[in-house]
Amino acid sequence: MQTARSLLPSVAGPGSVTACRFVLTAEISSIYKRHGRVRKIHNLLFVPDLEAAARLNARLAAIGNIESDGRPILGLDARNLLEILLEQAPEGFLVPAHIWTPWFSLFGSKSGFDSIEECFDDLSSHVFALETGLSSDPDMNRRVSALDRFALISNSDCHSPGKLGREANIFDTDFNFFAMRDSLKAPGRGFLGTLEFFPEEGKYHYDGHRKCQICLDPLATRQQHGICPVCQRPLTIGVMYRVLELADRQAPFYPDGAPGFNSMIPLSEILGEILGQGSATKGVMEQYWRMITRFGSEFALMLHTPIEEIRARSSPVLAEAVDRIRKGRVIRKSGYDGEFGVITVFEAGELAEVRGQHGLFAEQAVRGRKQKADRQALPIFSRPAEPVVVEPATTESGLNPEQTVAVTCDEPMILVQAGPGTGKTHTLIARLARLLAEGGIAPTRVAAITFTNRAATELADRLARQVGAMAEPVFVGTFHAFCLHWLRQQRPGLVVVGEENRRLLLRTLFSEADRHGFAALQKEIVDYFLERAVGATEPAPTAAVRCYLEGLTGRNAIDLQAVIPFFVREFKGDAEFRRQVTGQVSHLFVDEFQDLNSSQYELVRLLAANAKIFAIGDPDQAIYGFRGSSPRFFYDFQEEFRARRITLTRNYRSGVAILAAASAVIDHNPTPDHQPRLPLVPRQDLVGGGEYYWAASVQAEAEFVVRRIEELVGGISHFSINTGRGGDQPGRSGFSFRDIAVLYRSSRQAQALCEALTRRGIPLQVVGVPPFYMQDEVKPLYFWLRAAAASELAMTAADYLDFLRDLSGIGATSLQRLEASLPLGDIPDFFQQAGRIELSAAARKILLDVEAELDEARQQMAQHGVVPFLSRLLAGLDINPALPEVARFLDLVGSFGRDLGALARYLQRNAGGTVYDDQAETVALMTLHAAKGLEFPAVFITGLEEGVLPWRVPGRGAAGEGDIEEERRLFYVGLTRAREFVALTGAATRPIFAQRSQQQPSRFLAEIPAALFTRVSPDGPRRKNPAAVQLKLF
Structure with a gap:
C-alpha cells in the first residue's frame, strides 16, 4: 500500500527520463519437495503495474504469508509459482535468482535441479532470463550449452544505497517495462550486457568449510571426495564446482551479437587499497567524492574514461588500477561457504614505496608486475553416482513372516495385534485381496469396517488398486455406514440427524427454551447417547430425551449417536432383520479394533455367530476413552471367541532410538492379560534421534520449535545459514516443510506456535480447526x-x-x-x-x-x-x-x-474441521488425537507438563490411574508418528484458563532412559551435539 501511494504509473513517452523509474519486483523463496528431494529455489517476479501486483498478491496470500519482510517463504513448487504468475499477471515474467548459490537456487548443489526443465516442467519455455548471482559470471555460465537461449542478468544485493549498481544490467531500448522485457526475450536487441563482480568475490565461489577455515578449488575437492580434511564432514560445494558438473564445454561460447559484460571493483575499495585504509573511512570517502566530481560518475571512471586521462587528471596509481581491472588482471582470493572472497589489484608491498614517498597522486608510475595467470582452467566434472538404497527384505508377496501368517491363517476368529509402523493396513488389505482372489466367497458377503471416512476411502482405494473390479461389491465403510446400510433396507427413507439437524429439531420441539436452556438440552441429549454407547444396559431417558426420541420417531429419523445401538437392538429383536444381515455377511474385517465401545463390540459379537472375523489393532494405541472406547474389548474378544492371536512387531517406520523411547514409556502401562509385551523390532538401519527442551515460557517453547524447524529444512534463508540455524547440521537437514509435524494435547496450545511460525514466514496448516x-x-x-x-x-x-x-x-x-x-x-x-x-x-x-x-x-x-x-x-x-x-x-x-x-x-x-492435506508443502500442526494414523519424518511434541500431558481438567483433582494410562498411550502414539527425529518440549509457565500457571515437567519424560534423548539447555550447548553459534559475516 505504501508503494502504491508513493508511485505513479509511467505515462511519459519514449525517451523521457525526467523521473526515476521503478520496476515492480519481488523475490519469493519456494521450499518444497519434488522428485523425492527437498528443493529450495529463489525466484524473481516482475510485473508491469500495481494492478497486476495486487492480483498476484491476492493469489499468493491465499497460499502463505507474503507479508514477511524481504523474501516471503512459500511451500510452493517453483513451477506452480510460475503458473500463478502467468495467470494473474500474464505480461509479467519470472527469473530464477542467483542460480548457482548452493542453498537456495535453481542449480544449487544443496537443493537445486540439474536443468530448467526438471524444475519448471511444461512451463520451461516461459523462462527466458537467469540471474547469475555474485559467485558466477557470464563466462562460467556460457560453458553450459543448455543455457544458450537465456539472457544472463545481474542485480546488486543492494541493502543500502551505496550498493546500488555494483551489479547492473545495461539496456539500449525504450524506457518502459515492456521494452525491457522484450529485450531480455531476444538478447542482442536492446539488452547489451551486465556489470559484474569478479565472481571469486562471491560467498560461494569455491568449496570449503568456514568453521574449519578450509577453502578448496574444485580439483582439490574432487581429490578429497567432497569431504572436509579437518572435520571429516561433507564440504559445502560452491558455484564453480557445480558449474563444472553441468558444463559441456571447456571454454565459454558466445554467439555473434551476444551481450557482453564487464567485471568491476567498487571505486571506494580501489581507493581503500591504494591508501591502505578501510573503504568507508573518512580519507577514502573524501577522495571518492573528489573522483566522482572530477569524472562525472563511478561508471564513467571505471568503464569509459581513457587511461591516459585518468593518469593526467588524478593519479598514475589509480590509472594503473583501473587499467588492470578492465583487463581482468586482478588478484583473486575466492569466497567459500558464506565467506566473501577478496579481490585486490596490487601485490603485497607493491604500493608501499609509492604511498610512503608520493601519496595518491604521485607522478611515478607503479613498477611493472608479472601479469597474473588467467582463471584456472578446470575440467568438466561428471556427477557422482547417487547412493543405492537397499530396502528391507520381505517375501515375494511383499509380506514378512508374521504378516504372512496373519494373511494365510485359516482360523475363523483372528485377532492381530499390530504395533505402530508394522504394516497394519498393508496386512489387512493383503488378507482381503487373498480372500477375493481365491473366489470361494461372493464379494458382496465381505465387509470391512473402519473408524473414519478418511480411513475407509484409503482402504477402498488401495484394495481397488490391488484387485481391480473385484473390490467394488465389497462393503468398506464406518460402523455407522454399515448399520445405516442395513437399517435403510428395513426402513426406507430413514433420516440421520447429525449435530446441525439435532439443533434444528430441538428448536422446534423446545421453542420456548432460552439460550442457556437450549445448551443444557443439547448436553442432556449427548450425555444420554454417550451413556447408551458405553453402558452395559440402556439408560432410562429423561422427559426431555423421551420427547426428543419421540420427535425423531415421528419424522422417521434417527440420531447419529443412536445408529449403532439401534442396529444392535433391531438385530437382537427382529429375526427377519437378523436373517437378512447374517445371510449377507460371511466375512467381517474390523480395523482399529482397540477403539471399539460397548455398542460396537456388541455388534461384532452378534455377527461373529455366523461370520468369520478378522480384527486388527493395537491396545497400546487406544486413545478414545472419552467417547466410550476401551482396549479391554480387544482382550475380551480373544478370550470369548478363543481367537487366534498374531502379533506384528517388525517396525518399518521409526529409528532405533525413537522406538526404544516409545517402548520404555508404554511398558509403564500394565497389560490386562498380564503377559509381557513383545518389543517392537526396528527393520531399517535408521538410528533416529530425539531431544528434550524445557523452556521458560510458551513463547520460548515456540521459538525453540521454530529454530529447530529451520535446522531441519537446512535453513529457510541465508540468515539461517549464516547464524547456524541450518545448512551444515549433521543429521538435522534434508527435510521439507511437509515432513514436519508439531503435535499438542490441546488445541489451545496452537496459538503461540502459529504466531512464532508465521513471524518467521514458515508455511503451516492447522488441522482440525474450523476452516x-x-x-x-x-x-x-x-x-x-x-x-x-x-x-x-x-x-x-x-x-x-x-x-x-x-x-x-x-x-x-x-x-x-x-x-x-x-x-x-x-x-x-x-x-x-x-x-x-x-x-x-x-x-x-x-x-x-x-x-x-x-x-x-x-x-x-x-x-x-x-x-x-x-x-x-x-x-x-x-x-x-x-x-x-x-x-x-x-x-x-x-x-x-x-x-x-x-x-x-x-x-x-x-x-466441520480442516482435514490434513498430505500434499501441502507446510508444517502440520495438530492434536495428538488427530495425528493417529499419520507419520512424519520429524515430530515435535509440545506441552510435556503435568496437567497438560498427562491432561488434567482444572478443578477436578488428580487424574485416575486409568486416565494416566490413556494419556500415556496418547504420548506413545505421538512418539511413534516419527521416523527420524523427535523433539519434546515443555514450558515452566503456561496460561491455563486465563491464569498463569507454574508447570512441572511431565512424569512421562522420566520414563525415557536419559541416554536416548539429548537434553538441550536454554543457555548452553547441548550435551551431545555442538550448539549452533553466531557466525561472522566476513
Missing part, C-alpha cells in the same frame, strides 16, 4: 455454492436455513415457520416444499428470486467457471473483496475450475 471459509466474512459464499450444487450434493433443512439467514428480507418469523415445517434430512426439492409453507409475501418473493438466481448461477459457472460468478456476487452480499479470507477463498475455488460438484464436496467435507 477459514466458515468465518462470518466468507460463510455466505460457502452456502451459495452449496445451494448451487444441491442437485449434485443434497442439502439439509439446516443447511438451507443457514443459507437464508444471510439474505436480507427473510425475517425471524418466516425462518421459524420454515424450521417447524420442513422435514429433517436432505431436501432435494427445498424451494417447492418451502413454497407450500405459509410465509409473508416478501419472504415468498425472495425465495422465488433466489431460486431463479441459483439456476442462472449454475449456467454461468458451467460456462465461465465459479470464480467469475463469485466475484460478481460479492457486491450483492456486501462482502469486501479485499479481505484476505475472501482472496484465499477465491483462490481455493479457482483450483476446481468449473467442477462445482467436486468443489461443493470438498467444502462440505472440511466444513
